[in-house]
Each structure stands twice: as structure tokens, then as C-alpha cells.
Amino acid sequence: MTDTIFHKIIRREIPADIVYEDDGLIAFRDIAPQAPVHVLFVPKVDVATLNDVQADQAAVVGRLAFAAARYAKEQGFAEDGYRIVMNCNDHGGQTVFQIHLHLLAGAPLGRFGT
Ligand code: 5GP
Numbered sequence: 213m214t215d216t217i218f219h220k221i222i223r224r225e226i227p228a229d230i231v232y233e234d235d236g237l238i239a240f241r242d243i244a245p246q247a248p249v250h251v252l253f254v255p256k257v258d259v260a261t262l263n264d265v266q267a268d269q270a271a272v273v274g275r276l277a278f279a280a281a282r283y284a285k286e287q288g289f290a291e292d293g294y295r296i297v298m299n300c301n302d303h304g305g306q307t308v309f310q311i312h313l314h315l316l317a318g319a320p321l322g323r324f325g326t
Contacts, residue, residue, distance in 0.1 A: 214258040216310040222256060232283060236275055239283065239315075248318025249289065253280050260309040262300045273298075276313040289317050 221228040221240060228240035231251055242250040253276040259265055265273060277296060284290035294317035299306040 214260060214310060216308050218252075218254045218308055218310045218312060219258075222254070232279060236272070237279055239279060242314070246314075247295075247316040247321060249287070249294070249316065251280070251283065251315045253313040253315065254310060259311045261306060262298055262311055265311070273311070273313075276311075280313055280315040283315065284317060293317070295321050
């Protein structure tokens with residue numbers, strides 16, 4: 213069974229600053245923010261990396277992006293803009309092996325990286 217720090221957050225075994233949750237996903241502030249706004253959107257279905265998303269799970273990724281955009285609009289920074297990032301495996305810098313989408317905002321971001 214997959215078990216990561218994010219699963220522990222979903223199960224409320226460790227604390228997190230949760231900003232949104234529904235049946236399919238949870239969103240909480242990154243513990244080491246790389247921008248004034250840095251929120252992680254994590255699905256509740258177990259998928260380790262983007263490589264592991266099956267065809268019938270593609271909507272899971274879309275829901276993460278949709279939830280991030282909705283959050284940006286609700287928080288009032290959508291028009292200023294934001295960045296979404298998904299890291300995959302070693303070269304992508306992935307450190308937690310449950311897929312997640314980073315939402316970064318609150319200031320002009322560099323052209324590459326964060
Ligand atoms: P990755 O590098 O896998 O794309 O992103 C993992 C992210 O999870 C990192 O930005 C890291 O700061 C964040 N993170 C790691 N452990 C915790 C934790 O215990 N709580 C929270 N809120 N974020 C975490």
C-alpha cells in the first residue's frame with residue numbers, strides 16, 4: 213500500500229494548513245513555501261507519479277488543475293496570475309511519491325523554476 217506524508221495529512225495523522233478538501237482531493241499549504249502563496253493539491257486516489265496515471269484516471273489530474281484555478285479565483289489572484297507545477301521522479305525533483313500539483317503565486321515568478 214502506498215503511504216506518504218501526504219497520506220498521513222489526508223488521514224489527519226499529522227497537521228497541515230488545509231485550505232480545501234472534497235471527496236476527491238485535498239489542498240494544503242506547503243511546509244517550505246517557494247512563493248508567497250504555495251499550496252499543494254493532492255488527489256485521494258493512490259498514484260505515485262504522473263507516469264503511473266492510468267487512462268481512466270486522467271480526470272484526476274484535471275481535477276487538481278481545476279481546483280487550483282478555482283482557488284486562485286476565490287482568493288483574488290487569478291488575474292495577476294500563478295504557476296502550477298507537477299514534478300516527476302528524480303530529474304523533476306519529486307520528493308513525495310503521491311502525485312500532487314503545486315500552485316505558486318503572490319509575486320512575479322522567474323521564467324524557469326521557482
Ligand atoms: P515535490 O518535490 O515532491 O514535488 O513536492 C513535495 C512538497 O511537499 C515540497 O514542496 C515540500 O516542501 C512539501 N512537504 C514535504 N513534507 C511536507 C509536510 O509534512 N507538510 C507540508 N505541508 N508540506 C510538505
